[in-house]
Amino acid sequence: MNDLSADIIHRLERCELELQASCGCLKALEYGLRAVIAAHPDPATLASLWSQVLPEVADQHSGNANSTPLYDAAFQHALATLTEQIEATTDRDEKDD
Numbered sequence: 001m002n003d004l005s006a007d008i009i010h011r012l013e014r015c016e017l018e019l020q021a022s023c024g025c026l027k028a029l030e031y032g033l034r035a036v037i038a039a040h041p042d043p044a045t046l047a048s049l050w051s052q053v054l055p056e057v058a059d060q061h062s063g064n065a066n067s068t069p070l071y072d073a074a075f076q077h078a079l080a081t082l083t084e085q086i087e088a089t090t091d092r093d094e095k096d097d
Helices: 003-039 043-061 069-096
Strands: none
Touching: 003 069, 043 069
């Protein structure tokens, strides 16, 4: 194996490790956000705010010149998941009343 091949393999391994670390951080943030959503003192206000912010967030980040179809799909999926969680908390709160 020549030096160029070894360098490329080393760089790929480093990128893989950084990607794994990023995935771990994102997963931790996801669970933290779920806890914040579940414990929000006023789920209806949170849902109202989210419904106002969501279109702007989606428009601002989707189809960005630097994004890829995979990024856009993952971003839309994450927004949909957040929306479902917020709506579920609102529904649960309404049933408790």
